[in-house]
Amino acid sequence: MSYAVTTGTFSRRRFWVTFGISMAVLGAMLFVMMSQGIALAAPLAGIGGVMLEFDRLEGTGFQMLPVTNDTDKAAGVPMARAKIDHLVITNLHLYKDLNVGGKTVRVSITASPVEISGLVQDMTYQEAGSISFNQQTVDEQRGSSPLSMTAPDVVIEDARIVAHYLFQNKAKLPGMKLEVKVID
Known part of the structure; x- marks a missing residue:
């Protein structure tokens, strides 16, 4: 039994039109992710805490709860x-020191003023020059969250925080600067 081998035709015009459309769609997706701050959401899980330092934080809808989480x-x-x-955070400096090949490399992000909606942050350490609350309530209850602290408004100044989990629904980082440098 003999088989005939056939070859197809190739349209360069169709290829370049399809390729161009797919690159335009990819470019639009990347632009949307970068303009919305989504590109910065890459997790640093499993490699220790992330340091947050800022001059001033003004927030609404504050709640603090005890939790357990992994480091x-x-x-x-x-x-x-x-x-x-x-x-809104003034002069945010977020950084992480990593041990790479026997050297310490710092990945650093700075921006100001940063606007965030829907922040959730787990921390093991916080130091601040001052913290002020408006109508603060501390509530002790039975159940999975036995203690909670709430306030409609919070202002934190000159803070340093070790965070092990960060989540934001939406973040705006005007003037963002990313820097990677060896600090040894």
């Missing part, structure tokens, strides 16, 4: 979970 060193570590509905 790179242990599971079920007690932490404080801060939830803030909307906040």
Whole structure:
């Protein structure tokens, strides 16, 4: 039994039109992700806490709860979970030091003023020059969240935080600067 081999035709015009359309769609998706801050949502999970430093935070819809979460060193570590509905941060400096090939490399992001909606942050350490609340309530109850602290407004100044989990519904980072450098 003999088989006939046939070859198809190739339309260069169709290929380039299809390729151009797909690149335009990809470019539009990348533009939307970068303009909305989604490109910065890459997790640094499993490699220790991320340092946050800022001059001033003004937030509305504040809530703090005790939680347990995992770090790179242990599971079920007690932490404080801060939830803030909307906040503005002045002079944010977020950085992470990584051990790469025997050297310490710092990945650093700075921006100001940063606007965030729907912040959820788990932290093991917070130091601040001052914290002020408006109508603060501390509530103790039975159940999975035995203690909660709420306030309609919060202002935190000159803060340093070690966060092990960060989530934002929406973030605007005007003037964002990303820097990667060896600090040894």
